Structure formats: structure tokens, C-alpha cells
Amino acid sequence: xxxxxxxxxxxxxxxxxxxxxxxxxxxxxxxxxxxxxxxxxxxxxxxxxxxxxxxxxxxxxxxxxxxxxxxxxxxxxxxxxxxxxxxxxxxxxxxxxxxxxxxxxxxxxxxxxxxxxxxxxxxxxxxxxxxxxxxxxxxxxxxxxxxxxxxxxxxxxxxxxxxxxxxxxxxxxxxxxxxxxxxxxxxxxxxxxxxxxxxxxxxxxxxxxxxxxxxxxxxxxxxx
Amino acid sequence: xxxxxxxxxxxxxxxxxxxxxxxxxxxxxxxxxxxxxxxxxxxxxxxxxxxxxxxxxxxxxxxxxxxxxxxxxxxxxxxxxxxxxxxxxxxxxxxxxxxxxxxxxxxxxxxxxxxxxxxxxxxxxxxxxxxxxxxxxxxxxxxxxxxxxxxxxxxxxxxxxxxxxxxxxxxxxxxxxxxxxxxxxxxxxxxxxxxxxxxxxxxxxxxxx
Numbered sequence: 001x002x003x004x005x006x007x008x009x010x011x012x013x014x015x016x017x018x019x020x021x022x023x024x025x026x027x028x029x030x031x032x033x034x035x036x037x038x039x040x041x042x043x044x045x046x047x048x049x050x051x052x053x054x055x056x057x058x059x060x061x062x063x064x065x066x067x068x069x070x071x072x073x074x075x076x077x078x079x080x081x082x083x084x085x086x087x088x089x090x091x092x093x094x095x096x097x098x099x100x101x102x103x104x105x106x107x108x109x110x111x112x113x114x115x116x117x118x119x120x121x122x123x124x125x126x127x128x129x130x131x132x133x134x135x136x137x138x139x140x141x142x143x144x145x146x147x148x149x150x151x152x153x154x155x156x157x158x159x160x161x162x163x164x165x166x167x168x169x170x171x172x173x174x175x176x177x178x179x180x181x182x183x184x185x186x187x188x189x190x191x192x193x194x195x196x197x198x199x200x201x202x203x204x205x206x207x208x209x210x211x212x213x214x215x216x217x218x219x220x221x222x223x224x
Numbered sequence: 225x226x227x228x229x230x231x232x233x234x235x236x237x238x239x240x241x242x243x244x245x246x247x248x249x250x251x252x253x254x255x256x257x258x259x260x261x262x263x264x265x266x267x268x269x270x271x272x273x274x275x276x277x278x279x280x281x282x283x284x285x286x287x288x289x290x291x292x293x294x295x296x297x298x299x300x301x302x303x304x305x306x307x308x309x310x311x312x313x314x315x316x317x318x319x320x321x322x323x324x325x326x327x328x329x330x331x332x333x334x335x336x337x338x339x340x341x342x343x344x345x346x347x348x349x350x351x352x353x354x355x356x357x358x359x360x361x362x363x364x365x366x367x368x369x370x371x372x373x374x375x376x377x378x379x380x381x382x383x384x385x386x387x388x389x390x391x392x393x394x395x396x397x398x399x400x401x402x403x404x405x406x407x408x409x410x411x412x413x414x415x416x417x418x419x420x421x422x423x424x425x426x427x428x429x430x431x432x433x
Contacts, residue, residue, distance in 0.1 A: 003330070010327045014313065021315035021352070081311030084276055089328040089372070090301035224276050 007091050011099025015074055016106060025070055025107050030114055033066040037118045055123035056189075060141075060182045062115055064174055067108040067142065071149030072166050074104045080158075083224050093220035097150060097212055104146035105139075112138050129188035137194070140201040141181040147208040148173055151215065157223045176204045226251055227376055227407040228273050230291075233282035235268055235431075242268045244431040245282070250376075255398060255408040257418030260428035266411045267307075269428065270378050273409060274305050287376060301329060304374030304401075306382045310365035314354035318345055318364045321353055325368050339367040343393055362386060366393050375406040382410065383417060395421065 019025055040058050041051055086096055116138070120128065152169040156162040184197035228250040235243040243265045250256055250273075258266045271277035275286055275296040287302055289295035312321045322336040340349050343363040353361055362385070369377070382394050398408050398421070412418050418425050426433055 006330075007328060010324060014316070014324055017320070018313060018315045079309065079311060081307060081309045082313065084274075084305065085311045085325075085368075086328070087276065087297075088274065088300045088303050088305055089325055090297075091328055092297075221278070 007095035008099045012102035015103030036062045051123045052125045055125035059119045063112045067145045070107045071104040094216040097216040101146045105142045109142040137184045144177045144205045154219045230284035233279045236280040250407045255422045257422035257425040258411045264428040265431040302375040304369045305378045307380040310361045312353040319349035339370040343367045377401045377408040380411045
């Protein structure tokens with residue numbers, strides 16, 4: 001078991017180090033996410049539109065689109081030879097999968113947290129949800145989206161239509177995550193409890209994790 | 225004792241028959257060359273031996289594990305594969321590339337630095353892989369193999385494009401694996417090179433041995 005988690009952390013460390021060197025999330029994804037948050041107020045009439053009502057829908061839409069971009073980019077960078085070398089080093093496919101999920105979740109969590117103050121700044125949602133439960137909601141959303149995107153990335157490995165197909169797989173399956181996260185935040189901002197919606201997020205994350213446990217090994221055998 | 229035994233192995237991908245009823249054996253301490261024209265199935269056979277390519281029909285065992293069984297996952301760490309593409313991570317330094325595998329196979333990280341020095345890359349260990357020449361990347365791949373100490377070494381055109389010093393390193397690696405009771409399968413287009421370095425040569429044409 002210790003060996004398994006050592007492999008998970010080694011793979012996660014590899015992906016985060018590669019991201020640190022390429023700087024794609026920092027230099028491409030974050031600025032574009034900021035622009036996306038900024039574009040909606042520009043495109044609406046401030047006299048007739050209540051921007052604060054759009055705050056959380058825009059926030060989760062941006063989180064979904066750019067989170068998906070981060071995770072799918074991560075899964076697309078491994079070459080066949082690199083996957084083969086990891087298999088020959090005795091890395092369990094599930095450990096490899098989890099390692100990539102940990103790295104993707106860390107990056108999605110960072111992107112999603114980064115956009116939150118921008119949304120508050122441009123849309124002025126009132127009242128604001130409490131910080132700690134909001135962070136928990138964002139974490140559950142980031143975890144679910146990273147598992148889902150990593151699964152979609154693995155299913156579409158080697159396909160010529162991968163870049164178009166993978167988001168088409170992720171977006172509809174991410175609907176329960178979006179519903180759970182947005183309703184949770186709405187409820188928190190109204191001062192109510194978010195247990196039911198947090199429960200939905202936890203259930204979706206667990207279901208995705210179970211799918212990953214069953215699919216990781218057959219998927220690796222099919223792609224090495 | 226045979227390290228590798230393949231009986232009537234065929235590999236079909238879509239409708240294309242890549243290997244056709246191939247029999248193959250590799251004994252302990254043996255070095256076998258695989259020769260044949262482009263597209264003959266040499267690399268596919270190498271991947272079957274590496275347990276990375278599922279067989280369509282036939283049977284076989286590699287290092288005591290039957291092909292297509294969960295046991296093949298357990299013997300994979302004893303297999304070293306060096307192909308055309310070294311499979312390095314371009315954004316990582318040469319040292320980080322080797323250290324990643326040191327961590328995965330539970331070796332001290334200092335061992336990664338030692339093997340890099342053995343292949344003459346101690347001065348370039350901190351350079352990113354994508355800023356190194358192909359020869360340096362291939363040497364890093366050799367360093368990784370030196371550290372992994374495989375029992376079964378599979379070399380796919382491992383000598384191609386290497387300078388004389390690097391060729392010597394490959395030959396030393398093969399000698400070491402052989403002397404420790406392991407075996408080596410070497411793929412090359414160059415029949416002269418294979419004849420000089422192997423115990424016997426198996427020729428593949430259109431998927432048949």
C-alpha cells in the first residue's frame with residue numbers, strides 16, 4: 001500500500017513539475033479565465049441586467065470550461081512510450097490514474113479559486129457565501145471534474161478526434177457536479193445549509209472514483 | 225531455463241495480420257537478434273515479449289508469467305525496453321527523468337546521479353531533456369536501464385544514431401545483463417551489427433519467422 005501511494009505522489013509530482021516548467025495554466029488558462037469572467041458584464045446592459053444574479057452561474061460555467069481544459073491538457077501530454085515505461089517500472093495503472101487526478105485537481109482547484117475573487121469584484125453577488133464551506137465545495141467540484149476529465153482523456157487516447165470528443169464526453173457528465181456546486185453555493189450565500197447539495201457532490205465524486213477503479217487497468221492495457 | 229517462450233503467436237490489429245504463428249525462445253544468458261525488412265513485425269514481436277502487446281492467438285510465457293494473465297504485470301519491472309523514442313519528459317531535466325524512475329522502483333535518488341555519471345552525463349544532468357541532443361536523450365535512456373537492472377533487455381534499434389562511446393555503453397549493458405543470467409533481444413536492420421553482437425539471429429518476413 002505504501003508503494004502504491006508513493007507511486008501516486010511521484011506521478012502527481014511529475015505532472016505538477018511539468019506544469020510548473022511549461023507554465024501553461026499560469027500563462028494561458030488563468031488569463032483567459034479572467035477574460036471570460038470580464039466579458040459577460042461587458043456584453044450585458046447594466047441598466048436592465050442584474051449582474052449579481054449571474055455571478056454564480058458564470059462562475060461555475062467558467063470553472064467547468066477552464067477546469068476541463070486544464071485536466072484534458074494534462075492527460076494529453078503523455079506519449080505511448082512514456083506510458084509503456086511507467087508500466088514496465090511496475091506502476092499500477094490505478095496509481096498512475098490517481099496521480100494524474102491529484103495533479104489535475106490541484107490545478108483545477110487553483111484556477112477555480114483564482115476566478116472567485118474576480119467574480120465577486122465584477123458581479124458583486126450579495127450576500128457572499130462563507131469562505132470555508134465555499135472552499136470545500138470548490139474542492140469537491142475540482143476533484144470530480146479532474147476524475148471525469150482524466151477518465152475521458154484515457155478513453156480517447158490515440159483517437160484523432162480526441163480534442164473534440166473528450167470535452168463532449170465531459171460536459172454532459174459534469175452536469176450533476178455543476179448542479180451540486182452551484183446550488184450549494186447559492187444555498188450558502190442565502191445563509192441556508194448546503195448538506196444536500198454537498199452530499200450530491202460527494203456521491204458524484206465517489207461514483208466517478210468507483211468508475212476509475214474499475215476502468216483504470218483495462219484502459220491502460222488497451223492503450224500501451 | 226527459457227526466459228521467453230512463444231508458441232504459435234499471432235497478432236492481428238484490425239484486419240491486419242502483423243505476426244503470424246510465431247514461435248520464439250530466449251534462454252538465460254542468450255542474446256538474440258531480430259532482423260527483417262521494415263514492417264516485418266520486429267517491433268510488434270518485441271512488444272509481445274515486453275508483455276505490452278496482447279496476442280490474438282497462441283500462447284507464451286515471459287520470465288515465468290503467462291502472457292495475457294495478471295501475473296505479467298508483476299514481472300514487468302524486470303523488463304527493460306529501449307526504443308526509437310526514449311520516452312523522456314521534455315520539460316524535466318535529465319536527472320529528474322532518471323530520478324522519477326529511481327523513486328518508482330524504490331532506489332536511492334543518488335543512484336540516478338551515479339548512472340548518469342556512468343553514461344557521461346554528469347555535466348548535463350540539470351539540463352531540460354528538450355534542450356539536449358537526441359544522443360544525450362538516448363544516453364539518459366541507457367542510464368535509466370542501468371539503474372533498473374533488467375533481467376530481460378529489449379533493444380529496438382538501440383545502436384542506431386549513437387556515437388562510438390554510446391555504442392560501447394549499450395554493449396556493456398548487454399554484457400552485464402547476460403553475465404547476470406538475463407537475456408537480450410536486439411532489433412536491428414543492420415545484419416553485420418547483429419551478427420557481431422548476438423548468439424543467433426531470427427529473421428522475420430511479413431510476420432513470419
